[in-house]
Amino acid sequence: MNIRRRAANTVTMLALGLSAALAAIASTESPVPPAVRDIVVQQSHLRAMVVAGRGPFKDLNASDRDALVKAQTRVLEMLDGHGSIDELRVDEKIELFNHLESVKAAVNKATDNRQVCERTKVIGSNRYRLLCMNVGDYREHKRQAQNALTSNAP
Numbered sequence: 001m002n003i004r005r006r007a008a009n010t011v012t013m014l015a016l017g018l019s020a021a022l023a024a025i026a027s028t029e030s031p032v033p034p035a036v037r038d039i040v041v042q043q044s045h046l047r048a049m050v051v052a053g054r055g056p057f058k059d060l061n062a063s064d065r066d067a068l069v070k071a072q073t074r075v076l077e078m079l080d081g082h083g084s085i086d087e088l089r090v091d092e093k094i095e096l097f098n099h100l101e102s103v104k105a106a107v108n109k110a111t112d113n114r115q116v117c118e119r120t121k122v123i124g125s126n127r128y129r130l131l132c133m134n135v136g137d138y139r140e141h142k143r144q145a146q147n148a149l150t151s152n153a154p
Helices: 003-026 036-052 062-079 090-108 135-151
Strands: 115-121 128-134
Antiparallel strands (some): 115 128
16 A cells, blocks of 8 residues: 555544544544544654655645644644543644644645534524534635625625
8 A cells, every 4th residue: 555545544544533523522422532642643654744745745835735734733732741632622622623634635635625613602502513514615605604794784
């Protein structure tokens, strides 16, 4: 198996594990998220490949490479000193998921298919809900909301 496919498979497995963890936040299930140590080892390995410009990252331009290194740095900072993902706050788990999705998208070279999540407050309630969609859909949703605001303006 080539290095690109192996990296993509590993990143996908980590993202799926975090997806399951985030789904558990909204429900009563408690799946086992990936171990912090596994994420740190994988991100360190991928980061070395990014910096060296090897494997799936060899064709990245400088700005994409810098953004990817920043996302990986943030992941490593967030996980530093934690033994489990469960030790993170809900908003930190969401941020971690989003950064890992960025890495996965860079590996798969499909940034518009990258999924992002945000915690939004339910109108008329003190409850929050987890809203996840891919970047392309998010961009379209944002554009439609902006159009609705401008078309209804007096």
